């Protein structure tokens with residue numbers, strides 16, 4: 001960043017406001033200026049860019065929700081329980097002692113870590129984030145801090161995260177752990193809305209020190225390189241509790257953590273859940289996490305899968321706004337990822353094999369007009385969220401000192417053979433279809449500059465029925481009129 005008179009003024013104002021309010025307004029973490037606690041409090045912007053580089057390039061990851069909830073799989077005492085599957089204990093008010101017995105039926109003998117990693121890899125995903133412990137409190141790993149874990153409490157008696165870490169290592173897949181640091185319905189943590197079973201009486205500080213801290217130490221110590229720590233719902237967290245957890249991140253130098261720890265820490269990433277913000281986030285890395293159907297944890301009867309078209313266009317939409325897509329799968333209690341999810345991921349992967357260049361390592365659109373109007377849409381929890389409504393096209397870009405590449409991801413192919421890029425002033429050095437390029441038939445498209453922007457002559461039929469990519473190469477700086 002160049003230091004201009006204006007930015008100097010901003011810096012002075014920021015410093016003044018920091019002095020008066022006691023807040024550090026420009027550090028990576030508002031609550032932590034002391035790097036003996038917050039790992040990146042004194043990081044420079046360049047160091048941060050370096051640390052975030054792989055994540056920004058990746059753009060597409062797999063979320064995996066797997067736990068004891070995959071045993072009831074959405075049904076309790078023959079009743080279908082509404083809501084997200086991993087919340088079944090909470091939503092059906094299942095007593096602790098009864099819920100814990102589900103672990104005795106958890107025997108995922110079909111689990112094959114290599115398969116899972118290959119499913120992610122073939123979909124074009126570059127990282128995996130798996131629930132090491134969700135709100136139910138069950139550790140999906142070998143834990144000395146709580147016996148209610150997959151090694152000690154199930155007939156499986158084996159640590160699947162060890163296998164997954166080994167498979168990720170082998171396949172060059174980044175691995176991250178989700179860890180529910182605040183809610184824990186079986187080990188004395190918080191419950192959204194309060195306890196439903198007298199056995200859930202607890203002391204939050206005891207829980208933080210005797211469960212959360214030692215378990216986070218375990219997951220960051222025993223599985224090789226861990227690239228992401230994904231916290232969730234900071235109910236009853238405060239700065240002191242967060243400060244007990246944060247120093248553990250140093251066990252994994254460079255680890256990326258999200259904005260859900262609590263205690264005033266902003267973390268590295270914003271995490272819109274089940275929706276795509278209309279304009280992304282200014283000056284913040286972000287990742288939309290989303291289910292493929294209507295649940296994160298497996299529900300046997302939820303087949304309400306989004307179409308491949310929607311999943312792929314979501315990915316492109318997110319990339320065009322500068323974010324990542326963390327798309328969920330919910331394996332069953334035998335260890336299988338449902339067919340409906342595998343099929344769709346294969347189809348997304350087929351597109352990515354040809355067109356991945358338009359996604360990986362790209363940055364947000366230079367336009368804005370196609371980001372769509374902020375039409376309200378409900379997220380998975382009934383809250384209205386602004387989202388984009390127009391599905392015509394989305395642009396991603398790569399910029400170097402020499403020039404720029406624009407990727408026009410076109411959803412609705414023009415009927416008249418002309419695609420107009422409004423507001424683009426540059427002369428086009430080269431224009432071609434990414435698909436023909438990938439197939440070795442590098443075909444140049446004619447472009448004409450006019451008052452409205454650039455008009456590209458395109459073939460009559462869309463090369464891809466979901467999203468066809470036109471590449472525009474430009475020399476020098478981008479010139480776009482909004």
Ligand code: H79
Nearest residue numbers: 065083084086087091192232233273289296381
């Ligand atoms: O892990 C997934 C969710 O279980 C978790 N975050 C994603 C990644 C999550 N925790 N809390 N929430 C999402 C939002 C909570 C929504 C709630 Fe409800 C509304 C809790 C109580 C009312 C949904 C509806 C869950 C129970 C009823």
